[in-house]
Amino acid sequence: MSKLAKNLSSTDKRLIEEVKAKGNIPQHIAIIMDGNGRWAKKRSLPRIAGHQRGTNSVRETVETCVGLGVKILTLYTFSTENWKRPKEEVSTLMRLIVKSLQNETDVLNKNDIRLTTIGDTNSLPDVVQKELKTALRKTAQNSKMILNLALSYSGRWELVEALKHITSQVINKKIKVDEISEDLISRNLTTFDMPDPDLLIRSGGEFRISNFLLWQIAYSEIFISDVLWPEFKCKNLLEAVKNYQKRERRFGLVSEQISTNIKNIKNAKTHTK
Numbered sequence: 001m002s003k004l005a006k007n008l009s010s011t012d013k014r015l016i017e018e019v020k021a022k023g024n025i026p027q028h029i030a031i032i033m034d035g036n037g038r039w040a041k042k043r044s045l046p047r048i049a050g051h052q053r054g055t056n057s058v059r060e061t062v063e064t065c066v067g068l069g070v071k072i073l074t075l076y077t078f079s080t081e082n083w084k085r086p087k088e089e090v091s092t093l094m095r096l097i098v099k100s101l102q103n104e105t106d107v108l109n110k111n112d113i114r115l116t117t118i119g120d121t122n123s124l125p126d127v128v129q130k131e132l133k134t135a136l137r138k139t140a141q142n143s144k145m146i147l148n149l150a151l152s153y154s155g156r157w158e159l160v161e162a163l164k165h166i167t168s169q170v171i172n173k174k175i176k177v178d179e180i181s182e183d184l185i186s187r188n189l190t191t192f193d194m195p196d197p198d199l200l201i202r203s204g205g206e207f208r209i210s211n212f213l214l215w216q217i218a219y220s221e222i223f224i225s226d227v228l229w230p231e232f233k234c235k236n237l238l239e240a241v242k243n244y245q246k247r248e249r250r251f252g253l254v255s256e257q258i259s260t261n262i263k264n265i266k267n268a269k270t271h272t273k
Contacts, residue, residue, distance in 0.1 A: 008063055012234040016067040019238050024245045026198035028072040029065060030220070032212055033057070035204030035228030048092045053230035055100055062147060064234045066111065068241065072146045072194055076212050080120070080154035094125050097151075101131040105138055112144035118190035119153030148194070155214030162188040191216055198249075201240045203229045221247050 008016075019025075036050030043049075058075065065073045078097070083090060108115055115135050124132070132151075165188050169175045175184070186192065196216040202208070205226040209217070223240040225232065 007060065008067070008234055012064070013067065015235065015238055016064060019241055019245075020068050022242075022245055025068050025070060026221075026241065026244055027070065028074070028195050028197045028199075029070055029241075030074040030076070030197035030200045030213055030217070031061065032076045032200070032202040032210055033229045033232075034202055034206055034210075035232075036230060038204065039228040039230040047089055048096070050228075050230055051093060051096055055096070057229055057232045058100075059104070060234055061232070061237055062108075062113070062145075064237045066113070066145055070145060072148060072197075074118075074148040074150060074191075074194075074197065074213070076153070076210070077149045078119075078151050078153070079211065080152055080157050081211065083123075083152070094128050097128055098131050101135050105135040108135075108147065109139050109142065112142045113139065114142040114144075114146050115139045116146055116148045117151050118148060118158075119151045120157060121151055123152045146194070148191075150212070153190075154211040155209075156211055158190055159215060161190075185215065189215060196220065199223065199240065199244045201225060201237070203227055203232045203236075219249070221249065 033054060036054045037047045038050070039053065040047050040050035061075075062073060078093065082093070105115070117132060117136070121129060121132060162185055166175070166180060166184065170177055170180075191213070196218070197213065197220045200213070200217050200220045200222045201224075202210075202222070203225045205224060207224055213220075221244050223243055225236055225240065227233075227236050
């Protein structure tokens with residue numbers, strides 16, 4: 001277990017090892033962190049109190065993913081639509097992002113976790129961009145896990161940007177229209193260097209995608225948790241992973257085809273030994 005998991009209880013650590021021992025751990029988990037505002041409202045607190053409490057859940061989620069051996073964790077941190085919220089809330093959220101980067105970057109770096117971002121980060125305040133650049137630079141060589149923050153991000157924005165780039169390539173005769181493919185579109189997305197998420201988790205009980213990774217989650221397994229994000233703990237993430245472990249990912253095939261493919265792969269490995 002990584003030193004990062006020092007805030008996890010002995011029970012949490014034991015449960016992580018039990019889940020990990022079963023294998024079939026999702027290599028890329030994406031999370032829609034929903035419920036901060038509702039958590040605060042239930043307690044007659046300002047919305048920002050929910051966001052502040054939610055940072056504890058982020059920390060515990062990162063720790064749990066490291067323990068499980070997850071390779072990429074993508075968090076929907078701030079959407080394009082979030083800019084429409086009250087100005088005071090947006091400003092407070094930006095300050096919270098800056099504070100989190102200042103407090104957590106060294107911890108990420110010491111634990112070999114690389115920080116990356118997707119989204120229109122140029123639209124973020126200068127102070128946020130400055131802290132982001134520092135964090136990205138400090139952790140750039142780390143390789144144990146990628147913590148990918150979606151900031152000023154939306155799936156439709158991303159697809160529009162990809163379309164603009166591909167159209168420009170066609171106009172400049174760098175590619176032909178017939179060469180446009182799913183692979184080409186994927187290579188023009190902000191996640192071009194990452195595998196698609198295996199598991200998408202949404203906290204807060206809402207059954208919406210909320211404009212998140214629209215292209216990338218085409219075949220992702222989806223898990224909805226009723227737990228509001230500030231209360232989302234290690235056990236809740238493990239519940240989602242255990243649910244994932246029970247599923248058969250067919251990618252359009254039927255069960256018999258999956259079984260045959262697995263058998264063929266095992267036979268091929270046996271013959272090459």
